[in-house]
Amino acid sequence: MKRKMLQNVAVAAGVAGLMALTTIPEDQDISRQVGDYFEEVRRDPLLLTTFFTAMPKGGDLHHHFSGSMYGETYWQILSDHDGWINTSTVDVDTPGVAHTLPWKRFTALPRDARFDSLKQAFLRTVSAKDYEVSLRPSDEHFFGTFGKMSFIASFGMEQGLRELRQRAVSENVQYIETQTGQPDMRINLPENEGWEKSLEGVSLKDSLAVFGILDKLRDSLLAHGATHWADSCRRRMAEVHRNANVDDSTFMVRYQLSASRAGAPLSVYRRLLLAFEIADRDSLVVGVNLVSREDGEVSMRDYQLHMLMFAHLDRSYYRRVPYSLHAGELTAGMVRPEQLRTHITEAVMVAGARRIGHGVDIAYESAWKPLLDLMARKKIAIEINLSSNEFILKVKNEQHPVLLYFTRKVPVVISTDDAGVLRTDLTRQYVLLATRYPSLHYADIKQMVRNSIRYSFIKPAVVKEQKLRELDAAFARFEQQVLRHRAR
Ligand SMILES: [Zn+2]
Known part of the structure; x- marks a missing residue:
């Protein structure tokens, strides 16, 4: 079968291609030889760039629409x-x-x-x-x-989506999961202040008391038309998505909705509830997130409360909705040392995040070892954003924990965060990865690319399986191309 495929490619490639193909081995040997070529070029930034531009990169699971x-x-x-x-x-x-x-x-x-x-x-x-x-x-x-x-x-969302698609396709990315918008509902709850007070005053040690307040708040928002706002938001997003015309058989965009962690507790909960309501029923919105700087005054103060909000929405009402959480986008000196101890742990163990964004301060977490073991066992992927961490946190090279996650068998995915603000792209992230971490080989990087589809929130499962098959086929074509090039 493989031989037949190679022959077909050879016919298409013409006589020169056929001559080169005669030297190409089959099965894992191809992958191994591509790995050899990768080792040859990994210290040459230009050849490495050409290698990674052509390499299929699966999905970009962590990026913000406006910053991209x-x-x-x-x-x-x-x-x-x-x-x-x-x-x-x-x-x-x-x-x-x-x-x-x-x-x-x-x-x-x-x-x-x-x-x-x-x-x-x-x-x-x-x-x-x-x-x-x-x-x-x-x-x-x-x-x-x-x-x-x-x-x-x-305002220009359709144009923006077309830009993201164009860049993705040109660098062989087949799927993007874009964090876009923090929609709210125009609902004026009676006793707004009362809700704020009870959310700010509740003891976070008593999670049942927190859940009790959130249950009542959810009931009140639903009684005042939250579902209507969810439907209207879904219609708007579907229209923009349709008009942007970005999906086809080779490429797909899906969305995460979010709340800003810098908002007042009531505002955060309203937005999260709306996001969960939408993601629960919509095929385009596949997940939820929390955005804004993690070291902000309100973000730090309300971090635990936010984790309980996710636990409440997930366990009581929306088990089908997955979410990734920005957590541990912090470093020494940015906040007090004791504030570096628990954020990732809480995002995983309290909030139940299915993926973690950044996770840079993992080495400062009190329970870093059991936490990494748990992430490895439960396949909670870590979204690594090298350029972003270098620019915002000044964390790079051996200070960056990417290898700590990798060696502890936590699934690693490589993403861009904000390609537009940082003037980067996904190819560049792989170049940085290969240049900075020579212990990572081609097979490891290929696995990270596969992770980016495997741990995506693509639904339904059958579509994800299809995307994985497409990725494998793209890798087979890429590897043959590399060996043809190498044989010349
Ligand atoms: Zn981010």
Whole structure:
């Protein structure tokens, strides 16, 4: 069978290809020889880049929609729709609002060198392009970009999705799971303040008391039309997804919805409930997450409460909805040492996360060993974001725990986090991985790529199986290509 496939490829490749193919072995030997070639090129950043560009990369399971769009796309959206720009601060706005000088419409901008320098200034504001550490701390710069751009991302979502698809396809990524939006419902609960007070006042040691409050809060939100808001949000997302026209037989986008952990407890719960309601019934929304900086004042204060919210929603109502949690996106010096001890543990053991995003402070967790054993046993994947951790946390090379997870047999997946803000892509993440960690070989990296489909939230299971088969077929083609190239 394999021989037949090779012959077919050979016919298609022509006589030169056939001559090269005669030297190509079969079965695992092909993979082993590709591994040899990989070892030859891993110290050559350019050849390594060509290798990883062509290598099938499965899915990108951890990235944020607005942070994945490049500044150039935002600029294009604003130009296409004649949006606003403040020519002093380079803040931007959508066309449907009114502004006065120094704000200008895009059509009123001179199309000369000033236009280009304004564009460059804009790109520097919304990304790490030409970033100067002396002007602003990198974490502040990074998180500051979201407030500037996320509303433009919603405005130009179809264009943004097309950009993400185009990049993914061009670097051989077959699936992306995009964190998009934190929808809320326009429901004014009677006794809003009462809910806030009871959520802020409850003892977190008494999880049953917390669950009791959350049960009543959920009942009240459902009685006031939460399901209606979930349906309307689903319709809106389906329409955008359809209009963007990004799915086909070779590529697929699915979504995670989230809540900002910087919000007040009631606001976080409302958004989580809506996200779970949607993900429970929708085929496009496959998971839930928590976003915003983990070391923020409110995020740190309410961390345990947020974990209990997930435990409550999962165990009482939405067992079918999987979620990944940003946890341990912290490092020494960022917070007090004792605040580095439990976040990943709680995300896994209390909240029941199916995947962990970042997990950088694992070595500081009090229960790091049993936690890693549990993650390995229960196949709780870790989403590794090398460029992001380097830029925001200043953690890289041997300080980064990717090998700690890997050697303890926790499933590792490689992702981008915010390719647009960080001016990177998934290929670059694999180049960094191979360059920084020489103990990882081709077979290990191939396994990580397979993990990115296996531990994705793709549903139903039959579709995931299909994607895995497609990935295996893509690897077979890639490996033959590499050996053909090597034989020349
Ligand atoms: Zn993230």
